[in-house]
Amino acid sequence: MRTTLRLRAILAGLLGGLLGAATSLANHGHGLAPSYISQLLDAPWTWVAVGLVPCFAARSWSRSAFLSAVALWAAVLCYDLMDLHFGVYTGLASADPSSSIVTDWLSFGSDVVGYGVVAAIAAAGLGLIVTVIRRGGVLGLLAQMVVPSYAAWEGHVRVRDARAVGDSTAHVIGTNQAVTAMALAAVILLASTGAARLGLAASRDRSAIDRSVRPT
Numbered sequence: 001m002r003t004t005l006r007l008r009a010i011l012a013g014l015l016g017g018l019l020g021a022a023t024s025l026a027n028h029g030h031g032l033a034p035s036y037i038s039q040l041l042d043a044p045w046t047w048v049a050v051g052l053v054p055c056f057a058a059r060s061w062s063r064s065a066f067l068s069a070v071a072l073w074a075a076v077l078c079y080d081l082m083d084l085h086f087g088v089y090t091g092l093a094s095a096d097p098s099s100s101i102v103t104d105w106l107s108f109g110s111d112v113v114g115y116g117v118v119a120a121i122a123a124a125g126l127g128l129i130v131t132v133i134r135r136g137g138v139l140g141l142l143a144q145m146v147v148p149s150y151a152a153w154e155g156h157v158r159v160r161d162a163r164a165v166g167d168s169t170a171h172v173i174g175t176n177q178a179v180t181a182m183a184l185a186a187v188i189l190l191a192s193t194g195a196a197r198l199g200l201a202a203s204r205d206r207s208a209i210d211r212s213v214r215p216t
Contacts (some may be wrong), residue, residue: 016071024082033074155180
């Protein structure tokens with residue numbers, strides 16, 4: 001069991017590390033393609049989704065939260081390491097242009113630790129969501145719609161904020177509008193199929209009760 005959990009943790013770390021590195025790479029890229037990719041990868045809902053996926057590889061809340069935390073911690077670390085490589089944490093030692101270039105390790109460490117704490121809290125919540133989903137019922141149905149609903153809301157907010165500052169570029173507006181539309185479609189699909197399953201289950205329960213009380 002421990003070997004299986006260790007393997008799943010490694011895979012979760014690889015998934016998260018890939019997200020973090022790819023996000024930083026897209027953020028520092030040039031051209032149209034990196035701009036579109038950055039809008040997708042640097043969105044909070046993407047990181048939430050990547051943290052959610054490993055939760056389904058475990059049955060208990062504690063192990064789901066652990067695997068999610070591994071993925072998100074790896075994402076945070078790889079993201080900050082790539083930013084460190086691109087010079088985000090480097091600058092002049094003083095206002096003098098001739099001064100030496102130094103690395104702000106305090107800011108780097110603060111970002112790793114700070115976002116690591118946020119990742120741990122998010123992982124606990126995502127593990128709980130998956131635990132509720134596994135239990136089924138109305139609460140399970142509602143839990144299934146949490147992440148796509150959040151994605152739809154986040155996409156709408158990003159479009160609204162972009163328009164508020166006069167940014168009408170396609171890679172901002174178009175990408176987030178597409179995310180919002182797909183997320184809303186996912187919510188509608190999950191709600192309709194989930195309601196149909198609940199209705200079918202309730203019908204079967206009524207049929208079973210009728211058969212049990214029917215006189216022989």
